[in-house]
Structures are given as C-alpha cells and as structure tokens.
Amino acid sequence: xxxxxxxxxxxxxxxxxxxxxxxxxxxxxxxxxxxxxxxxxxxxxxxxxxxxxxxxxxxxxxxxxxxxxxxxxxxxxxxxxxxxxxxxxxxxxxxxxxxxxxxxxxxxxxxxxxxxxxxxxxxxxxxxxxxxxxxxxxxxxxxxxxxxxxxxxxxxxxxxxxxxxxxxxxxxxxxxxxxxxxxxxxxxxxxxxxxxxxxxxxxxxxxxxxxxxxxxxxxxxxxxxxxxxxxxxxxxxxxxxxxxxxxxxxxxxxxxxxxxxxxxxxxxxxxxxxxxxxxxxxxxxxxxxxxxxxxxxxxxxxxxxxxxxxxxxxxxxxxxxxxxxxxxxxxxxxxxxxxxxxxxxxxxxxxxxxxxxxxxxxxxxxxxxxxxxxx
Amino acid sequence: xxxxxxxxxxxxxxxxxxxxxxxxxxxxxxxxxxxxxxxxxxxxxxxxxxxxxxxxxxxxxxxxxxxxxxxxxxxxxxxxxxxxxxxxxxxxxxxxxxxxxxxxxxxxxxxxxxxxxxxxxxxxxxxxxxxxxxxxxxxxxxxxxxxxxxxxxxxxxxxxxxxxxxxxxxxxxxxxxxxxxxxxxxxxxxxxxxxxxxxxxxxxxxxxxxxxxxxxxxxxxxxxxxxxxxxxxxxxxxxxxxxxxxxxxxxxxxxxxxxxxxxxxxxxxxxxxxxxxxxxxxxxxxxxxxxxxxxxxxxxxxxxxxxxxxxxxxxxxxxxxxxxxxxxxxxxxxxxxxxxxxxxxxxxxxxxxxxxxxxxxxxxxxxxxxxxxxx
Numbered sequence: 001x002x003x004x005x006x007x008x009x010x011x012x013x014x015x016x017x018x019x020x021x022x023x024x025x026x027x028x029x030x031x032x033x034x035x036x037x038x039x040x041x042x043x044x045x046x047x048x049x050x051x052x053x054x055x056x057x058x059x060x061x062x063x064x065x066x067x068x069x070x071x072x073x074x075x076x077x078x079x080x081x082x083x084x085x086x087x088x089x090x091x092x093x094x095x096x097x098x099x100x101x102x103x104x105x106x107x108x109x110x111x112x113x114x115x116x117x118x119x120x121x122x123x124x125x126x127x128x129x130x131x132x133x134x135x136x137x138x139x140x141x142x143x144x145x146x147x148x149x150x151x152x153x154x155x156x157x158x159x160x161x162x163x164x165x166x167x168x169x170x171x172x173x174x175x176x177x178x179x180x181x182x183x184x185x186x187x188x189x190x191x192x193x194x195x196x197x198x199x200x201x202x203x204x205x206x207x208x209x210x211x212x213x214x215x216x217x218x219x220x221x222x223x224x225x226x227x228x229x230x231x232x233x234x235x236x237x238x239x240x241x242x243x244x245x246x247x248x249x250x251x252x253x254x255x256x257x258x259x260x261x262x263x264x265x266x267x268x269x270x271x272x273x274x275x276x277x278x279x280x281x282x283x284x285x286x287x288x289x290x291x292x293x294x295x296x297x298x299x300x301x302x303x304x305x306x307x308x309x310x311x312x313x314x315x316x317x318x319x320x321x322x323x324x325x326x327x328x329x330x331x332x333x334x335x336x337x338x339x340x341x342x343x344x345x346x347x348x349x350x351x352x353x354x355x356x357x358x359x360x361x362x363x364x365x366x367x368x369x370x371x372x373x374x375x
Numbered sequence: 376x377x378x379x380x381x382x383x384x385x386x387x388x389x390x391x392x393x394x395x396x397x398x399x400x401x402x403x404x405x406x407x408x409x410x411x412x413x414x415x416x417x418x419x420x421x422x423x424x425x426x427x428x429x430x431x432x433x434x435x436x437x438x439x440x441x442x443x444x445x446x447x448x449x450x451x452x453x454x455x456x457x458x459x460x461x462x463x464x465x466x467x468x469x470x471x472x473x474x475x476x477x478x479x480x481x482x483x484x485x486x487x488x489x490x491x492x493x494x495x496x497x498x499x500x501x502x503x504x505x506x507x508x509x510x511x512x513x514x515x516x517x518x519x520x521x522x523x524x525x526x527x528x529x530x531x532x533x534x535x536x537x538x539x540x541x542x543x544x545x546x547x548x549x550x551x552x553x554x555x556x557x558x559x560x561x562x563x564x565x566x567x568x569x570x571x572x573x574x575x576x577x578x579x580x581x582x583x584x585x586x587x588x589x590x591x592x593x594x595x596x597x598x599x600x601x602x603x604x605x606x607x608x609x610x611x612x613x614x615x616x617x618x619x620x621x622x623x624x625x626x627x628x629x630x631x632x633x634x635x636x637x638x639x640x641x642x643x644x645x646x647x648x649x650x651x652x653x654x655x656x657x658x659x660x661x662x663x664x665x666x667x668x669x670x671x672x673x674x675x676x677x678x679x680x681x682x683x684x685x686x687x688x689x690x691x692x693x694x695x696x697x698x699x700x701x702x703x704x705x706x707x708x709x710x711x712x713x714x715x716x717x718x719x720x721x722x723x724x725x726x727x728x729x730x731x732x733x734x735x736x737x738x739x740x741x742x743x744x745x746x747x748x749x750x
Contacts, residue, residue: 038694038695038698038700039691039694039695040695040700040701040702042700042701042702043701043702043705044702045682045702045705045706046686067694067697067698068669068690068693068694068697072669072670072690075670076670076672076688076690076691077672082688082690082691082694083691084686084687084691294443294447295447295450295451297451297452307420311421311459312459313451313457315443315447315451315457316414316451316457316458316459318443319413319414319442319443319457320413320414320415322442322443323413323442325413325415325417326415326417326418326701326704326705327415327417327418327419327420329701330418330420330701330705331420
C-alpha cells in the first residue's frame with residue numbers, strides 16, 4: 001500500500017511544488033481543495049469536480065456527523081463511496097463549525113457540548129470523538145480537534161484557547177493512532193500574535209504530525225495581517241511536511257500564501273460565489289446579475305476551458321442567474337473551480353520554472369479584488 | 376438542406392415507429408421531449424440531456440418572450456446557440472401558459488392581452504406574434520397559437536373556443552409562411568367531446584400542417600377519458616404526419632397513447648418530480664425523502680445506466696434530498712429523464728418487433744401508478 005508521503009520537487013524562495021502521495025491518488029501542490037461540506041461539492045457531480053483539475057476535496061465533520069451521521073456513512077462503505085469521489089478527501093475536525101454554526105456551545109477541558117443547527121439535538125464533540133468520526137468517514141487527511149476563539153480577542157484569551165487546543169492536539173494524535181496510508185495534521189493557532197503562533201508551532205512539532213495547518217486566519221483580518229502571521233509561522237513548521245492554510249481564500253490570498261510557503265488551501269469562495277452569480281476571472285470577479293451582461297455574446301473568459309466558457313455566453317449566464325435556474329449554479333461553480341485550479345496550475349509551473357515572483361507580480365498587477373463588471 | 380420529413384418505419388396496430396428528419400438532426404419516434412422552459416432543462420447541462428437519449432427538447436414561447444425576450448435571443452444567434460442545444464427544438468405557442476400563468480387575461484378575436492407573471496408588465500399575444508417569436512427563436516417545430524379553455528366547461532363554451540382556435544390556426548399557418556427545414560404543427564382542441572375533436576381535426580387537415588398535436592388533455596380528466604378522446608381523434612389525423620400529445624404524461628399515459636397512434640410527447644413530470652425527490656422506476660415512483668431509504672446501499676434501479684444509478688445509493692440520494700443539495704435535483708432529473716427515454720426506446724423496439732401489445736401488458740402489469748416506496 002502506498003504510504004502517505006510528501007515529495008517536494010522544487011522550491012522557489014519559500015514556495016514549494018511537489019506531490020502528496022496517498023493510496024487514493026496524488027495531490028499536486030500547491031493544491032486547492034473544493035469544499036464538499038455535506039458529501040457534495042455543491043452543484044457539481046464528482047466527475048465534474050475532477051474535470052476542473054481538483055485532486056482532493058474537503059468534507060466537514062460537523063455537517064456529516066449531524067446528517068447523515070458518521071456511523072451510517074461507515075456502514076455504507078465510507079465517505080468516498082457514499083459521495084462518489086474515490087480520490088483523496090481531507091476532513092476538518094468540526095472545531096471551526098462548532099464555533100460558527102452550532103447553538104448553545106459549552107466548552108470544557110473534555111470537549112464542546114452544543115446543539116445541532118439543523119434540529120437542535122444535543123451533541124458532544126471531543127478530540128477523541130472527532131477523530132473517531134473522521135476515521136469512520138475514511139478520511140485520508142484527518143485534522144486535530146481544536147478550539148477556535150472568535151477574533152479579535154484579548155491576547156490572554158487567545159493564549160488560553162491556544163493552550164487548550166494544544167492539549168486537544170495531543171489527545172487527537174493519540175486517538176488517530178496508527179492508520180497506514182492516512183495522515184493526521186496539526187493546526188497552529190494563536191491569532192495574529194507571532195509569539196503565540198511560534199509557541200503553537202513548536203508544541204505541534206513536539207507531538208509530531210504528517211502535516212501542519214495554519215488555522216484561525218481569514219476571519220476578517222486585513223490581508224497584510226494574514227501575510228504577516230504566515231511570515232511569523234511557516235518558518236517554524238517542519239519544511240518537509242505539507243503546510244495547509246485553512247479556509248483561504250481569494251485568488252490574491254492564495255498567491256501571497258504560496259509565496260510564503262503554503263502548500264494546501266480550501267475555501268467555499270469559488271463555490272458559494274458561483275451560486276451567487278459571481279464569476280472569477282483573471283481581471284477580478286464578474287457579477288452576472290448585472291444588466292450589462294444581458295446582450296453580451298462573449299463567454300466569461302475565452303481562454304478558459306470550463307463547460308461554461310466553452311459553450312455559453314455572458315448573456316445566457318445573466319439570463320439563468322436572473323431566472324434562478326439551477327444551471328446557473330452548475331455553470332458558475334464549474335467555472336470558478338476551474339479558475340481556482342488554473343491559478344494553482346500556474347503557480348506550480350512557475351515554481352517549477354523558478355519564476356514565481358514574476359508570475360505573481362504579473363497575476364496581481366492584472367487581478368483586481370473588486371468586481372470588475374461593476375466598475 | 377435536409378427537409379422536415381416524417382418517415383414511418385413500422386406500424387404495429389395503431390402504433391408507429393420511425394424518424395422525423397430535420398436539418399438539426401433526427402428524432403426517433405415515439406419520442407419524449409424534455410421540457411426546457413426558460414432555455415434550460417432544469418438542473419441539466421445540454422450534454423447531460425443528450426446522454427439520457429433525448430433527440431429534441433421543448434422551449435416555452437411564453438417564458439422566453441418575457442425573459443430574456445425573443446428579439447434578444449435572435450440577436451444572440453437563436454435559441455439553440457443561446458442554450459447550448461444544437462439539436463431540434465420544438466416551441467409551444469404560449470397559448471397554454473397565457474391561460475395558466477399570466478394575470479388579467481383578456482381574450483379578443485385578435486389575440487390575448489395579459490400581464491407578465493414575472494413583473495406584471497402588459498403583453499399582447501396574437502397568432503402572428505406567437506409565430507414571429509417562434510421564428511425569432513429559430514424553433515424547428517413551431518406550434519399554432521390556440522385558445523385553451525379551462526376544463527370542465529359547457530360544451531357550448533368548448534365549441535366556441537374551438538372555433539376561435541381554428542381561426543387562429545389558419546392565421547398561425549399564414550404567419551409561419553415558408554421556412555424550409557422548419558415545421559408548423561396544428562393543435563386539435565375540443566375537450567373530451569368526440570364530435571368537437573373530429574371537427575377540429577378536419578378543420579386543421581383542411582389548412583394543412585406538417586404535424587398534428589392533440590391539446591387540452593391531461594388537465595385533470597381521468598386517464599380513460601384521455602384515452603377515449605385519443606380513440607376519437609387520432610384516426611381523423613393524417614396518418615403520414617407526426618401526432619403529438621401535448622403535456623403528457625405519466626409513464627402509463629405514454630404507453631396507452633403510443634398504442635393509440637401518438638408519436639411525440641412532452642411533460643414536466645420527470646424533471647419536476649426529480650426536483651421534488653421522486654424517482655421513476657419500472658415498479659412506480661420512489662419518494663427519496665422517505666426515511667426507509669436512509670440506510671439503503673442499493674441504487675434506484677440496478678438496471679438503469681444513468682449517472683445516479685451507476686454511482687449513488689438510495690441512502691446518498693435520501694441524504695442529499697433531505698439536505699436540499701442541488702446534486703439531488705441534478706441526479707434525480709437525470710435518472711427520471713433516462714427512465715422516460717428508456718420507456719420510449721422499449722416501445723420503439725417493441726413496435727419494430729410487432730410486439731407492442733405484449734410489451735405494454737408486461738410494462739403495465741409491473742408499473743404501479745402509486746409511490747411504491749410508501750407502500
């Protein structure tokens with residue numbers, strides 16, 4: 001059986017490109033992972049996700065434990081079979097969603113009591129239960145259960161939360177145990193406080209993980225604070241293990257993070273934006289709801305190879321967005337995921353060619369964070 | 376250029392199988408046409424519609440005239456290009472939707488004034504305007520504009536409406552004019568009154584059409600009344616032209632109508648049912664919302680070749696239906712359209728083999744009109 005193994009092919013500054021080998025397939029890095037919250041990348045069939053260029057998708061422990069239930073998925077043969085995606089899956093631990101979605105949270109040393117946001121029933125999530133759920137799902141990359149404090153918060157509160165998260169990281173790793181071919185990743189916390197990030201990174205290194213995630217960012221802080229935090233954190237992570245920036249981000253966030261040594265990303269932005277009628281382009285985002293597109297025979301991007309751009313005009317996309325047709329979500333999600341994968345492909349090639357700095361400068365000079373169609 | 380031409384390969388009793396030749400491709404008959412109301416077969420990409428086995432789709436004049444507008448679609452190159460479906464398209468005339476959807480209808484000899492159900496703006500639809508819209512869309516098979524009375528109605532009211540529809544049919548045919556490769560179909564009205572149906576059929580024959588539709592059925596009458604009406608109508612239609620039963624129907628309706636000489640159908644049932652969590656099977660419909668499916672590893676139908684049945688369990692479909700995930704609509708629509716096409720394929724083969732009676736008896740003995748999963 002293939003072991004879980006990260007192979008770095010080339011570095012360029014702090015950026016790296018390579019492959020994560022897993023029994024379920026290779027993950028080319030830097031990698032963007034589409035989010036498949038409830039056992040589906042919304043509005044996409046698994047084969048269509050694969051066509052965008054994705055090597056791995058993310059599943060949410062919190063959502064899947066509530067519905068349809070981890071034991072049920074295990075009885076049905078695991079998450080891969082259940083959702084029709086036989087390639088690698090990373091699962092988060094549920095820690096972030098417990099804080100952002102669940103009701104009546106009560107945190108103790110043992111874990112978090114909360115009520116389901118779906119039907120209000122009581123649940124109790126601990127490091128041990130989170131890892132058990134991820135094992136039941138058959139996840140290839142399992143994340144430690146951590147506590148995610150809402151930011152901004154006083155440094156003392158961040159530090160206290162961090163200490164709890166590190167104790168939970170140790171319990172998570174112990175609960176993960178030995179699972180050949182599967183990986184367990186630690187999560188660095190510490191807000192935007194460099195000292196705490198370093199302390200967290202050191203605590204995780206001491207436990208020892210197959211990969212290291214940076215959590216608690218992209219929660220509203222300015223981009224430069226996120227980048228400063230990466231500058232203060234990534235050098236303290238083992239260089240030979242994958243570095244995963246959780247929940248990030250906008251295309252320009254991805255570029256800045258890869259320049260700082262990040263190898264993996266996940267974010268709902270391309271899928272959620274697609275369902276909201278927005279399309280990412282090399283110039284920024286287009287809002288297809290905008291009436292200016294009503295008569296435009298051009299595709300979103302003539303250089304894009306996705307289904308939407310090969311076959312449909314902006315006029316058509318405007319029409320189906322306005323008419324709330326499901327095909328609007330299908331086409332714009334496919335386009336946005338393709339765009340994100342194309343950005344990752346571009347960065348991988350640039351790193352391989354030792355030209356990431358100029359690639360990034362060129363990309364960022366053209367890319368506008370604002371909606372170009374409304375300009 | 377290929378002419379519009381109906382070629383009957385084989386008859387079996389009153390049933391026929393053959394091919395309608397059009398410049399945009401062949402339509403194998405008996406044919407089921409998925410409904411693409413607003414320039415999309417809901418929850419399906421055009422390539423996926425084609426994969427189900429559909430040769431032709433239907434577009435709705437009423438919806439398209441209101442949004443995005445016929446002149447706009449014409450400027451963008453026509454409906455085929457707009458919606459990414461290069462094969463044949465049949466458009467209805469808008470007559471039925473004006474009666475069922477529009478507000479503040481006012482019928483005169485000239486046409487129908489109404490208000491859009493989308494934004495309330497005033498519209499006026501006449502036979503001439505309906506045909507102009509269908510020509511602007513580039514429709515391959517254009518339907519005459521008719522008046523559709525709500526049933527039940529007094530025989531005198533049906534007769535009066537019928538006479539108006541026949542005058543409109545003559546104006547529609549004149550407005551259609553000469554469009555090589557395109558067809559104009561008349562619509563027989565007359566409720567469930569055999570005498571009126573025959574009179575309508577004769578009036579249309581006198582005008583002369585490329586095909587003949589039976590309208591005003593499947594509006595709530597019992598199935599035997601629909602079949603009786605077909606028995607009283609179809610023999611009065613030209614045998615060498617396609618016979619199209621509009622808006623029908625359930626699988627057992629299709630079988631009974633093919634036995635009575637119908638060649639073409641359209642209906643929202645497979646697509647709408649799919650979006651409501653229902654799957655058609657050879658035994659009847661399954662309601663995937665039903666909790667009994669939550670742990671079922673079996674596909675909807677192991678003998679079905681659709682994406683849903685090849686890759687997903689009833690348990691998964693139950694989960695995504697309950698979670699209101701878009702993939703539920705995508706998969707169940709694909710399954711239902713595949714099922715409908717498989718029924719048509721079965722009937723075409725049975726007619727070709729002179730065995731439609733036994734095929735139908737076998738199909739109807741197994742097929743249950745009620746929801747089998749709730750039994």
